[in-house]
Amino acid sequence: MELIKADENGLSSEELEKISERLHGGAVVAIPTETVYGLAADAMNQEAVKKIFEIKGRPSDNPLIVHISNMRMLNNLVSDFSNDAKKLINAFWPGPLTLVLKKNREVPNIVTAGLDSVAVRMPSHKVALSIIECAKLPLAAPSANLSGLPSPTMARHCVDDLGDKVDFIVDGGSCKVGLESTIILMTKKPYKILRTGIITKSQIEGVIGAVETLQKHEEESICSPGIKYRHYSPNAEVVLISGGISEFTTQVNAVLDGSSCAMVFTGEKLDLDCMCLEYGGQFNSAELAHNLFAVLRKVDELGFKRVFVRAPSPHCAVYDRLTRAAGRESFGENKRIKRTTVF
Numbered sequence: 581m582e583l584i585k586a587d588e589n590g591l592s593s594e595e596l597e598k599i600s601e602r603l604h605g606g607a608v609v610a611i612p613t614e615t616v617y618g619l620a621a622d623a624m625n626q627e628a629v630k631k632i633f634e635i636k637g638r639p640s641d642n643p644l645i646v647h648i649s650n651m652r653m654l655n656n657l658v659s660d661f662s663n664d665a666k667k668l669i670n671a672f673w674p675g676p677l678t679l680v681l682k683k684n685r686e687v688p689n690i691v692t693a694g695l696d697s698v699a700v701r702m703p704s705h706k707v708a709l710s711i712i713e714c715a716k717l718p719l720a721a722p723s724a725n726l727s728g729l730p731s732p733t734m735a736r737h738c739v740d741d742l743g744d745k746v747d748f749i750v751d752g753g754s755c756k757v758g759l760e761s762t763i764i765l766m767t768k769k770p771y772k773i774l775r776t777g778i779i780t781k782s783q784i785e786g787v788i789g790a791v792e793t794l795q796k797h798e799e800e801s802i803c804s805p806g807i808k809y810r811h812y813s814p815n816a817e818v819v820l821i822s823g824g825i826s827e828f829t830t831q832v833n834a835v836l837d838g839s840s841c842a843m844v845f846t847g848e849k850l851d852l853d854c855m856c857l858e859y860g861g862q863f864n865s866a867e868l869a870h871n872l873f874a875v876l877r878k879v880d881e882l883g884f885k886r887v888f889v890r891a892p893s894p895h896c897a898v899y900d901r902l903t904r905a906a907g908r909e910s911f912g913e914n915k916r917i918k919r920t921t922v923f
């Protein structure tokens with residue numbers, strides 16, 4: 581594996597040519613995007629895409645997002661798209677919004693897990709765009725972590741997870757957004773938000789009117805297979821606790837031991853006898869998103885076996901990721917943390 585570091589001007593033309601050549605040869609490359617690092621390969625090359633699934637240990641029924649750098653690429657991937665899709669593209673691309681649209685026959689089934697739709701996004705990270713533009717290839721790119729672990733938001737996280745399993749890791753610094761894109765299913769009405777992200781439902785509704793959110797009971801259904809899998813979890817057990825500071829400290833102090841730590845909001849003082857890792861201001865959803873995965877990874881790096889997390893507003897995407905990291909267990913006013921004996 582070769583680590584290539586982008587500077588403030590991005591990558592040099594030699595570096596871009598080198599990466600492009602390898603992508604055309606079917607290589608898999610970790611690249612920075614504004615959401616999280618992606619594990620990228622030529623979306624139209626089945627063998628290359630197969631490697632993505634193998635490297636990540638990703639179930640084959642979990643479709644990938646295809647990353648593009650211009651509208652010509654979109655036209656080659658999808659059979660048609662509505663005026664509403666156009667409006668969202670104008671409002672949010674390049675940026676952290678993925679549209680699921682009817683696919684063209686040319687898009688390999690391995691990319692879409694056999695669905696007749698394809699998920700497409702134009703990232704805004706200039707390094708990602710320059711790689712796609714130089715290669716002139718749409719790139720299938722899920723997050724560049726091992727399946728199930730927190731997504732990588734720094735090149736170091738990709739090195740930790742993937743090491744020599746990839747040809748290149750491109751270091752473009754820490755990802756600005758830090759959370760995966762918002763995904764919206766647009767193949768039929770009513771449109772449905774399949775995954776929350778930093779672009780919110782109300783921002784989308786401001787452009788195309790009312791949309792729905794995927795309900796819990798729909799998550800297992802065919803419309804977005806990947807959502808059913810456990811995601812974003814560090815090796816440590818994640819215990820998400822809703823409520824105020826005193827609720828949190830009382831519950832945590834009752835079960836605290838030396839192998840646990842806490843994830844708390846920046847600047848708050850908690851009467852807890854354990855390490856407290858700050859992950860952002862309580863009402864600063866952008867900051868929480870930016871730090872979430874790096875701090876979850878830090879919990880493992882420091883060797884903790886359990887982390888108690890102060891839950892942010894249940895309406896933000898960070899809360900959604902935390903409930904998944906915690907295997908949906910969440911503790912609040914009416915629930916108590918059970919004394920856990922297995923560490």
Ligand code: AMP
Pocket residue numbers: 642643644645680692695697698699721722723760763765774803804805806807
């Ligand atoms: P990621 O794991 O960040 O690459 O996100 C990919 C997710 O996008 C998958 O887990 C699916 O939930 C969703 N997705 C991708 N393609 C489709 C599709 N054709 N239809 C519905 N959901 C999709």
Ligand code: MG
Pocket residue numbers: 722723731
């Ligand atoms: Mg992922």
